[in-house]
Amino acid sequence: MNMDKQTKAPLFDALMKYRDKGPISFHVPGHKNGQIFPENAKVFFQELLQLDATELSGLDDLHSPEGAILEAETLLAELFHAQKSYFLVNGSTVGNLAMVMAAANEDDTVLVQRNCHKSILNALRLAKVRPVFLEPEFDPQWKVATGVSPETVKEAIHQYPNAKALVVTYPNYYGMAYCLEEIINHAHRYQIPVLVDEAHGAHFISGEPFPISVSQLGADVTVQSAHKTLPAMTMGSFLHVHSERVDRNRLEDYLHIFQSSSPSYAIMASLDLARSYLASYNAKDLVYLQTKINHFKEQLAEIPQIKVLDYPDQQGDHLKVTIQSRCGISGFELQSKLEQAAIFTELADPYNVLLVLPLLKSGQEYPFDEAAGNIKTALAGLPVQEIMDKSWSPKEKIAELAIGYKDMPNFQELEIPIHQAGGQISAETVIPYPPGIPLFLKGETITKDKLEHFQRLVESGARFQGGIQLSEGKIKVFTTA
Numbered sequence: 001m002n003m004d005k006q007t008k009a010p011l012f013d014a015l016m017k018y019r020d021k022g023p024i025s026f027h028v029p030g031h032k033n034g035q036i037f038p039e040n041a042k043v044f045f046q047e048l049l050q051l052d053a054t055e056l057s058g059l060d061d062l063h064s065p066e067g068a069i070l071e072a073e074t075l076l077a078e079l080f081h082a083q084k085s086y087f088l089v090n091g092s093t094v095g096n097l098a099m100v101m102a103a104a105n106e107d108d109t110v111l112v113q114r115n116c117h118k119s120i121l122n123a124l125r126l127a128k129v130r131p132v133f134l135e136p137e138f139d140p141q142w143k144v145a146t147g148v149s150p151e152t153v154k155e156a157i158h159q160y161p162n163a164k165a166l167v168v169t170y171p172n173y174y175g176m177a178y179c180l181e182e183i184i185n186h187a188h189r190y191q192i193p194v195l196v197d198e199a200h201g202a203h204f205i206s207g208e209p210f211p212i213s214v215s216q217l218g219a220d221v222t223v224q225s226a227h228k229t230l231p232a233m234t235m236g237s238f239l240h241v242h243s244e245r246v247d248r249n250r251l252e253d254y255l256h257i258f259q260s261s262s263p264s265y266a267i268m269a270s271l272d273l274a275r276s277y278l279a280s281y282n283a284k285d286l287v288y289l290q291t292k293i294n295h296f297k298e299q300l301a302e303i304p305q306i307k308v309l310d311y312p313d314q315q316g317d318h319l320k321v322t323i324q325s326r327c328g329i330s331g332f333e334l335q336s337k338l339e340q341a342a343i344f345t346e347l348a349d350p351y352n353v354l355l356v357l358p359l360l361k362s363g364q365e366y367p368f369d370e371a372a373g374n375i376k377t378a379l380a381g382l383p384v385q386e387i388m389d390k391s392w393s394p395k396e397k398i399a400e401l402a403i404g405y406k407d408m409p410n411f412q413e414l415e416i417p418i419h420q421a422g423g424q425i426s427a428e429t430v431i432p433y434p435p436g437i438p439l440f441l442k443g444e445t446i447t448k449d450k451l452e453h454f455q456r457l458v459e460s461g462a463r464f465q466g467g468i469q470l471s472e473g474k475i476k477v478f479t480t481a
């Protein structure tokens with residue numbers, strides 16, 4: 001790889017060149033390079049709005065790139081050893097939609113890790129495929145779902161050898177990685193393309209101590225939320241194609257359909273810069289970052305009210321730190337306590353709170369000491385006691401929907417009290433959020449143990465997406481009458 005080239009940021013440079021012309025705008029957007037903007041907010045937006053351009057001469061076109069955007073995407077592909085890479089301006093959400101739609105047709109069987117993001121579920125629904133959900137493993141210490149095991153995947157492929165795609169998430173939201181290589185190799189033996197939602201792993205390409213990047217494992221298509229762990233603007237993401245198993249023309253077609261015809265140049269330029277930042281991330285930076293993280297974790301480990309969790313088999317993302325409550329309160333309550341001390345975290349679940357750390361380069365500072373001090377003060381005085389273990393793992397490893405996406409319109413929906421829903425087929429998807437893992441899937445049977453788990457989540461203060469009448473104790477189910 002040519003490292004000199006990787007230091008460049010062609011799209012950002014093109015925008016700088018454009019700005020240096022002192023342009024007078026008679027085109028969209030209406031803020032006219034930041035000149036027309038509400039006065040009270042101008043000071044915050046003005047600099048950035050100079051980058052919020054449109055498809056002007058020299059600035060290329062995301063939907064038909066042949067200049068600065070093509071150059072920037074080519075550098076991205078080179079960094080990730082991809083055949084082709086794309087900037088996404090609507091998050092990994094749009095990448096997930098496009099990759100699933102490109103890989104499968106109506107009625108095709110698609111194997112999918114159950115604890116996938118809702119964008120994958122939406123993609124399956126739009127594509128009207130027959131999903132087969134693969135249950136992930138469950139970590140009893142962390143009390144969270146991890147990844148799918150090779151055994152589950154092998155059994156699923158044995159049952160559904162004609163599946164048109166396998167969709168997995170790597171790493172999970174908490175940064176836990178797992179043995180994906182064996183899974184990919186097995187799927188490829190059956191010519192099944194492997195689509196990986198690597199939303200949380202864009203930085204893995206920098207090497208150890210981060211887990212191995214999917215780009216190095218032979219997956220066919222990967223999607224990464226650059227904005228989650230790299231210095232990129234929210235919604236900025238990457239999509240990489242590594243093989244011909246998924247039709248690239250179809251994939252591009254769906255990217256055109258799903259993405260705006262007015263993509264944000266500010267987001268795209270930030271992606272260009274984030275790629276350059278990542279490419280220049282070196283061994284010295286890794287050592288510096290690791291030292292900072294270790295010191296922060298050591299400080300947290302001294303706080304008796306929490307436990308800093310270690311990754312099983314050391315396989316996990318060092319940019320994520322998960323703390324578990326040991327003071328009798330739920331993870332949600334722990335998160336609120338930290339917010340009162342101005343510590344804003346990524347997510348909480350009934351037991352844990354997840355912190356996402358910055359990808360610091362050597363010499364960059366971050367207020368870790370202040371944060372550790374604030375956390376200590378916020379929790380001081382809370383009695384140390386383990387929270388009750390109410391962990392749960394479902395019984396089925398491989399499951400299909402009871403009513404498929406294509407047949408759903410033939411059924412009516414009925415709202416019933418949730419305590420009467422055992423054995424019924426859910427007409428809505430209910431996702432405790434974050435981390436966005438569906439508990440009840442639209443079209444799936446509501447089992448008794450899931451219903452009990454739902455009750456425990458309610459008691460521990462979990463929030464839910466979907467299930468509009470859940471707060472009234474009601475859920476929609478399918479009925480033929």
Ligand SMILES: Cc1ncc(COP(=O)(O)O)c(C=O)c1O
Nearest residue numbers: 090091092093117197199225237
């Ligand atoms: C695993 C996973 N995939 C996809 C997404 C969607 O990513 P984005 O917010 O970039 O659209 C998320 C968001 O949290 C996620 O956690």
